[in-house]
Amino acid sequence: MPAVSETREAVEKLAKSNYEWGFETNVEMDLAPKGLNEDIVRLISARKKEPQWMLEWRLKAFRAWQEMSEPNWAKIKHPPIDYQDAHYFAQPKKKAGPKSLDEVDPELLKTYEKLGIPLHEQEMLAGVEGAGQKTPVAVDAVFDSVSVATTFRKTLAEAGVIFCPISEAIIEHPELVKKYLGTVVPVADNFFSALNSAVFTDGSFVYVPKGVRCPMELSTYFRINARNTGQFERTLIIAEDQATVSYLEGCTAPQRDENQLHAAVVELVAMEDAFIKYSTVQNWYPGDENGKGGIYNFVTKRGLCKGDRARISWTQVETGSAITWKYPSCILAGKGSVGEFYSVAVTNGHQQADTGTKMIHLAPDTRSTIVAKTISAGKSDSTYRGLVRMQPKARNGRNFTQCDSLLIGDQCGAHTVPYIESRNMSARIEHEATTSKISEDQLFYCRSRGFSEEEAVGLIVNGFCREVLKELPMEFAVEAQKLLQISLEGSVG
Amino acid sequence: MSDFLKIEGLKAQIDADGTPKEILKGLDLTIPKGEVHAIMGPNGSGKSTLSYVLAGREDYEVTGGSAHFKGQDLLELEPEERAALGVFLAFQSPVELPGVNNANFLRTAVNAVRKARGEEELDAVSFLKLAREETSRLSMSGEMLKRAVNVGFSGGEKKRNEVLQMRLLKPSLAILDETDSGLDIDALRIVADGVNSLRGPDFSSLVITHHQRLLDYIVPDRVHVMAHGRIIHSGGPEVASLLEKQGYKQFLEAAA
Ligand SMILES: Nc1ncnc2c1ncn2[C@@H]1O[C@H](COP(=O)(O)OP(=O)(O)OP(=O)(O)O)[C@@H](O)[C@H]1O
Ligand SMILES: [Mg+2]
Numbered sequence: 001m002p003a004v005s006e007t008r009e010a011v012e013k014l015a016k017s018n019y020e021w022g023f024e025t026n027v028e029m030d031l032a033p034k035g036l037n038e039d040i041v042r043l044i045s046a047r048k049k050e051p052q053w054m055l056e057w058r059l060k061a062f063r064a065w066q067e068m069s070e071p072n073w074a075k076i077k078h079p080p081i082d083y084q085d086a087h088y089f090a091q092p093k094k095k096a097g098p099k100s101l102d103e104v105d106p107e108l109l110k111t112y113e114k115l116g117i118p119l120h121e122q123e124m125l126a127g128v129e130g131a132g133q134k135t136p137v138a139v140d141a142v143f144d145s146v147s148v149a150t151t152f153r154k155t156l157a158e159a160g161v162i163f164c165p166i167s168e169a170i171i172e173h174p175e176l177v178k179k180y181l182g183t184v185v186p187v188a189d190n191f192f193s194a195l196n197s198a199v200f201t202d203g204s205f206v207y208v209p210k211g212v213r214c215p216m217e218l219s220t221y222f223r224i225n226a227r228n229t230g231q232f233e234r235t236l237i238i239a240e241d242q243a244t245v246s247y248l249e250g251c252t253a254p255q256r257d258e259n260q261l262h263a264a265v266v267e268l269v270a271m272e273d274a275f276i277k278y279s280t281v282q283n284w285y286p287g288d289e290n291g292k293g294g295i296y297n298f299v300t301k302r303g304l305c306k307g308d309r310a311r312i313s314w315t316q317v318e319t320g321s322a323i324t325w326k327y328p329s330c331i332l333a334g335k336g337s338v339g340e341f342y343s344v345a346v347t348n349g350h351q352q353a354d355t356g357t358k359m360i361h362l363a364p365d366t367r368s369t370i371v372a373k374t375i376s377a378g379k380s381d382s383t384y385r386g387l388v389r390m391q392p393k394a395r396n397g398r399n400f401t402q403c404d405s406l407l408i409g410d411q412c413g414a415h416t417v418p419y420i421e422s423r424n425m426s427a428r429i430e431h432e433a434t435t436s437k438i439s440e441d442q443l444f445y446c447r448s449r450g451f452s453e454e455e456a457v458g459l460i461v462n463g464f465c466r467e468v469l470k471e472l473p474m475e476f477a478v479e480a481q482k483l484l485q486i487s488l489e490g491s492v493g
Numbered sequence: 494m495s496d497f498l499k500i501e502g503l504k505a506q507i508d509a510d511g512t513p514k515e516i517l518k519g520l521d522l523t524i525p526k527g528e529v530h531a532i533m534g535p536n537g538s539g540k541s542t543l544s545y546v547l548a549g550r551e552d553y554e555v556t557g558g559s560a561h562f563k564g565q566d567l568l569e570l571e572p573e574e575r576a577a578l579g580v581f582l583a584f585q586s587p588v589e590l591p592g593v594n595n596a597n598f599l600r601t602a603v604n605a606v607r608k609a610r611g612e613e614e615l616d617a618v619s620f621l622k623l624a625r626e627e628t629s630r631l632s633m634s635g636e637m638l639k640r641a642v643n644v645g646f647s648g649g650e651k652k653r654n655e656v657l658q659m660r661l662l663k664p665s666l667a668i669l670d671e672t673d674s675g676l677d678i679d680a681l682r683i684v685a686d687g688v689n690s691l692r693g694p695d696f697s698s699l700v701i702t703h704h705q706r707l708l709d710y711i712v713p714d715r716v717h718v719m720a721h722g723r724i725i726h727s728g729g730p731e732v733a734s735l736l737e738k739q740g741y742k743q744f745l746e747a748a749a
Binding site for chain 2: 439440441442444445446447448449450451452453455459460462463464465466467
């Protein structure tokens with residue numbers, strides 16, 4: 001398979017050069033020594049002024065991690081990651097980056113321009129030293145938006161919604177964090193979640209009390225603050241009975257980070273009749289045209305529909321990263337609970353993505369819907385991997401899965417790997433899959449109506465993804481459309 | 494008089510499974526400004542090929558001759574540049590675009606073309622107003638605007654959708670490739686009216702058809718007979734009725 005071997009070659013090259021952006025960055029101060037051991041875990045916990053129980057939790061995770069090894073079942077290839085050759089704690093303000101925009105990949109800057117991002121924000125996104133450095137955590141004030149952020153915070157507080165950095169929640173709301181952290185993704189769930197549990201330093205905490213409909217899209221709020229997503233993000237969202245919340249992470253603009261390895265963990269807990277909508281627009285830097293400098297993104301996201309009729313909906317648009325390993329999942333434990341997964345994964349250039357979902361039906365009358373759209377262009381390789389499991393008690397469980405792949409060019413690959421396990425005779429599982437190419441006929445038709453070739457590709461791709469895009473919060477749907485087009489530029493002709 | 498279509502000695506071929514196949518074999522055709530011309534010809538004579546070459550489809554390779562429109566070398570231009578210049582092709586088989594909302598497609602197309610022509614872009618409200626007027630003029634249900642472009646449209650609905658696009662894009666040269674086929678009798682009249690009401694000093698058209706009936710409604714200034722990749726005869730509207738009665742035989746023999 002030539003596409004795969006070429007990709008591997010590219011990633012090997014990438015590995016040789018990653019020191020420029022990654023693990024070897026020369027940072028002067030307030031940086032833990034390289035390597036990962038119990039002392040580092042203790043140091044992180046101490047720096048965060050965490051209570052003893054949290055430290056013990058981390059140490060437990062660390063010990064578990066030491067016994068584990070990297071998963072190798074995904075259809076991705078990368079050179080071995082040396083986990084001892086990295087720093088696990090650095091004050092964000094001391095991070096080193098390019099000195100000015102002049103040192104940043106010009107292609108990246110062009111993209112910013114196309115997205116219409118103002119210059120000072122471009123600097124922040126590109127990680128230029130000194131840009132936007134007063135923003136150590138998500139909730140704190142950010143550049144132009146201080147007053148907006150404060151207003152938002154007040155509105156949320158009046159509704160009784162807690163929305164703060166997880167490090168703050170550990171100190172301010174220990175009873176809630178203790179009760180839920182690690183209950184959906186156990187520390188030793190997998191190699192990357194164990195690593196995250198040991199060393200996470202930031203992330204968000206959301207708690208929506210009983211009967212409260214969160215008064216705003218947390219997207220609106222989060223967006224202005226989204227610049228400092230860290231290497232080992234940890235997010236915990238809890239919706240009590242009849243509570244509703246919509247949360248959006250990420251940013252349509254390509255974000256650069258000197259940390260090559262990202263391993264986030266997101267846990268969602270939905271109680272009776274609660275609804276959590278979690279949307280992601282992921283556009284981490286995929287590397288330059290040779291794949292250099294791209295991010296490895298290994299994410300564990302899982303939602304627990306704990307109460308009856310609870311509903312969790314994941315929507316994701318994934319266009320960035322050199323490597324994406326990600327399977328947002330739902331555990332349907334409450335009777336009649338509902339899990340949804342809507343995904344668009346775009347790979348171009350030398351990107352590799354292995355992504356999908358797991359729907360675990362534990363209770364009667366549970367329903368799940370999976371709509372996965374995969375778009376591959378260039379020399380990229382994309383795999384949809386999905387598991388639907390009906391446990392013996394999942395009487396009348398229902399799943400509908402639709403996987404569509406769109407290929408652009410003839411050097412890319414798309415693969416669909418569905419796993420179906422049904423242990424209940426009354427459960428019904430439907431699976432549909434299609435693979436198509438953008439046809440010359442479609443392109444010519446659009447162009448004869450005045451569209452440029454790239455606009456035509458964007459139009460067709462957006463049409464292909466429509467069912468997923470319409471699940472995104474309004475303002476993001478528009479940006480995501482633009483993003484899809486930009487991600488695929490240069491992929492035809 | 495530069496504002497017209499002038500095709501001289503046009504030759505074009507297609508790659509048919511590795512071997513080039515010549516389809517247009519030295520075609521001459523001139524359409525003066527403001528005139529409507531018809532082309533009739535047997536199946537496979539190259540009528541659609543001519544329309545594709547004029548609209549800029551890339552799989553056809555032009556191997557000789559020239560095509561100028563408004564004094565510009567048409568063959569040098571990208572398809573979207575030709576659209577901006579005023580060339581419009583109503584496809585014999587309109588293409589489906591799954592998931593692409595028809596109204597959105599039309600508006601983006603109209604604005605792309607308006608922008609390229611240096612005209613002001615239409616906002617959503619004025620576009621929708623315009624689109625509604627045009628759909629009702631063509632007796633199309635407003636529902637069509639909400640659906641995905643051509644997806645699940647009946648044959649006749651697709652043809653009407655092409656005419657809708659033409660009217661919105663306001664071309665100065667409209668090439669209609671068998672837009673009448675698949676239309677019921679009422680639709681034929683409606684579509685013909687859609688074309689006729691555009692007729693004027695700044696609108697030229699090339700109507701490709703197999704049936705005289707359409708030409709009873711859209712009365713052409715000239716009728717050309719095409720065979721084997723060439724225009725073999727040209728005349729007035731009477732040529733259409735002659736063909737209807739006697740078929741292509743006499744023209745083919747005369748040309749041989
Ligand atoms: N991609 C192709 N490969 C091989 N032959 C082709 C291709 N495209 C067109 N042709 C051939 O070129 C000739 C002209 O086709 P064209 O569609 O232009 O005819 P037409 O005059 O429009 O016919 P009709 O009246 O049936 O629409 C036909 O013989 C057709 O089979
Ligand atoms: Mg034809």
